[in-house]
Amino acid sequence: MKSFRGMTALVTGASSGLGSEFARQLAQEVSQLLITSRRAERLHALTEELQKQSPHIRVFSIPADLSCQKGREILTDWLAAEKTEVDILINNAGCGDYGPFEECPFERVRSLLELNIVSLTYLTRLVLPDMLKKKRGIIINIGSIVGRKPLPTCAAYSGSKSYVHAFSEALRWEIEGSGVTLTVIAPGPLETEFFMKASRKGTDTKPFVPPFMWVPLKKVVHESLMAAKAGKAFYVPGFYTRIASFLHYLTPSSLLRYIYQLILPIKCRNNSSKDEKITCSLD
Ligand SMILES: NC(=O)c1ccc[n+]([C@@H]2O[C@H](COP(=O)([O-])OP(=O)(O)OC[C@H]3O[C@@H](n4cnc5c(N)ncnc54)[C@H](OP(=O)(O)O)[C@@H]3O)[C@@H](O)[C@H]2O)c1
Numbered sequence: 302m303k304s305f306r307g308m309t310a311l312v313t314g315a316s317s318g319l320g321s322e323f324a325r326q327l328a329q330e331v332s333q334l335l336i337t338s339r340r341a342e343r344l345h346a347l348t349e350e351l352q353k354q355s356p357h358i359r360v361f362s363i364p365a366d367l368s369c370q371k372g373r374e375i376l377t378d379w380l381a382a383e384k385t386e387v388d389i390l391i392n393n394a395g396c397g398d399y400g401p402f403e404e405c406p407f408e409r410v411r412s413l414l415e416l417n418i419v420s421l422t423y424l425t426r427l428v429l430p431d432m433l434k435k436k437r438g439i440i441i442n443i444g445s446i447v448g449r450k451p452l453p454t455c456a457a458y459s460g461s462k463s464y465v466h467a468f469s470e471a472l473r474w475e476i477e478g479s480g481v482t483l484t485v486i487a488p489g490p491l492e493t494e495f496f497m498k499a500s501r502k503g504t505d506t507k508p509f510v511p512p513f514m515w516v517p518l519k520k521v522v523h524e525s526l527m528a529a530k531a532g533k534a535f536y537v538p539g540f541y542t543r544i545a546s547f548l549h550y551l552t553p554s555s556l557l558r559y560i561y562q563l564i565l566p567i568k569c570r571n572n573s574s575k576d577e578k579i580t581c582s583l584d
């Protein structure tokens with residue numbers, strides 16, 4: 302089991318949800334913590350909180366918009382200027398979108414793909430060479446259970462998370478035995494700002510899933526860090542979520558398509574006339 306002692310960790314998307322919790326739990330172990338996201342005031346507040354709780358570590362907030370190259374380069378420049386090498390990368394920043402795909406403004410789709418795919422790939426490419434040179438490093442990429450089997454009503458999001466899974470699995474093979482490990486975490490639904498932002502109208506509509514599938518953030522992060530320390534390739538936090546995700550994964554797509562037609566709230570295109578606007582009752 303690896304230890305995080307003496308390491309420098311970079312957590313993306315640390316201003317809320319899973320990312321804030323990763324920062325809180327890592328602050329108890331690492332010696333330096335770098336946190337990033339767009340909302341500077343949230344990052345500064347978290348920095349103060351963590352610095353009070355763990356005065357022996359150094360915490361830096363680096364506000365940046367990771368959905369554009371300029372924003373990503375803020376991080377690159379900061380690391381170069383401070384001569385800092387990252388030992389633990391938590392590629393957590395991500396956003397969702399739900400509703401009929403063709404009604405989504407393309408700018409929203411582009412920004413989702415830039416954040417969920419390009420930024421995760423960019424940061425991995427940025428830190429990996431130094432990790433390989435030092436023969437030590439831990440990368441955690443946050444996927445999703447819908448990255449294993451796609452979900453209609455969130456096509457671009459599912460697709461982006463499938464990329465996270467495929468990219469991470471291939472890279473994991475490439476770096477096997479190098480001293481650097483890569484773990485993909487596939488959470489189920491979480492109580493964060495995620496669903497409110499994924500809704501095109503900003504309404505906080507939660508998906509209809511059984512209550513036992515909502516795993517507390519503390520548990521998700523604790524289990525994820527344990528999985529990374531143990532060098533696991535893939536992990537679904539939460540016992541029931543793990544079982545549900547496994548069954549979902551094993552279900553043939555032809556059967557899933559049939560089930561989705563019955564349960565998902567988007568009106569089926571075949572039932573609507575050509576000119577009728579397709580609506581989503583989730584919004
Ligand atoms: N919530 C769920 O049900 C669920 C399920 C499976 C997987 N996940 C994944 O878990 C990860 C964390 O999501 P969460 O649930 O914690 O949601 P969240 O509370 O909305 O957190 C998302 C984080 O990403 C940051 N972010 C968003 N756009 C950004 C941008 N353009 N540049 C930099 N940072 C940006 C946000 O900060 P700023 O707004 O300050 O930039 C925030 O800190 C995501 O990868 C998500 O796909 C979530």
